[in-house]
Amino acid sequence: MxxxxxxxxxxxxxxxxxxxxxxxxxxxxxxxxxxxxxxxxxxxxxxxxxxxxxxxxxxxxxxxxxxxxxxxxxxxxxxxxxxxxxxxxxxxxxMAIPKTLRAAFACPNSNCITHNEPVESFFYLRQKSSDIQLKCHYCEKSFSKEIVAELR
Structure with a gap:
C-alpha cells in the first residue's frame, strides 16, 4: 500500500x-x-x-x-x-501560548474601561488546568478563552 x-x-x-x-x-x-x-x-x-x-x-x-x-x-x-x-x-x-495579547478580543466585562475609552484591550494569559485564562489588564477580571473568543 x-x-x-x-x-x-x-x-x-x-x-x-x-x-x-x-x-x-x-x-x-x-x-x-x-x-x-x-x-x-x-x-x-x-x-x-x-x-x-x-x-x-x-x-x-x-x-x-x-x-x-x-x-x-x-x-x-x-x-x-x-x-x-x-x-x-x-x-x-x-505554537506557544503568548504571555499577553493586545487588541485581539473585547473584554467580556461590560463595565471595563475598554468599552468606553479609546484604549485597546490587553490580556495576560495563563494555562489553568485544561483551559487558558485571560486576565484583563484594566478591570483585572479573568475569563476562559471560550468566553472571550465568542465576542467580536
Whole structure:
C-alpha cells in the first residue's frame, strides 16, 4: 500500500498542521480566512499518529502575522506552522501560548474601561488546568478563552 497525500500540496504560503480535531473551524472563523481571496485547503479529522485525529489548514500565498499566530495559539497551542516556498518547508515553528495579547478580543466585562475609552484591550494569559485564562489588564477580571473568543 502506498502513502497518498490526503490534502494537496501548496506552492507558496502557510500550513497550520496538528490542529486539535474540531478546532479548524474556529481558526477559519477567528482569522477571517474565508472572507479573503486566498486559496484555502482544509482537512478535518485526518489521521494523526500523535493524537488520533487532527485538522489541517493550508493557505496559499499568505503568511500569518504575529498577532494572528498568537490568536491561533489559543485554539491550537500545540499546532505547527510551516512556511512553504516552491513546495518545500522553508521554516517551521511550534505554537506557544503568548504571555499577553493586545487588541485581539473585547473584554467580556461590560463595565471595563475598554468599552468606553479609546484604549485597546490587553490580556495576560495563563494555562489553568485544561483551559487558558485571560486576565484583563484594566478591570483585572479573568475569563476562559471560550468566553472571550465568542465576542467580536
Amino acid at each position: 502506498s502513502n497518498k497525500l490526503q490534502v494537496e500540496a501548496i506552492c507558496q504560503g502557510t500550513v497550520i498542521d496538528h490542529i486539535p480535531a474540531g478546532q479548524g473551524v474556529k481558526i477559519l472563523d477567528r482569522l477571517h480566512l474565508l472572507n479573503g481571496e486566498a486559496r484555502i485547503t482544509v482537512g478535518f479529522n485526518l489521521p494523526s499518529k500523535a493524537r488520533g485525529f487532527k485538522d489541517i489548514i493550508k493557505v496559499e500565498g499568505r503568511m500569518f502575522t504575529e498577532q494572528e499566530a498568537n490568536e491561533l495559539a489559543l485554539f491550537a497551542p500545540s499546532a505547527t506552522i510551516n512556511v512553504i516556498d516552491d513546495y518545500r518547508v522553508v521554516d517551521k515553528f511550534t
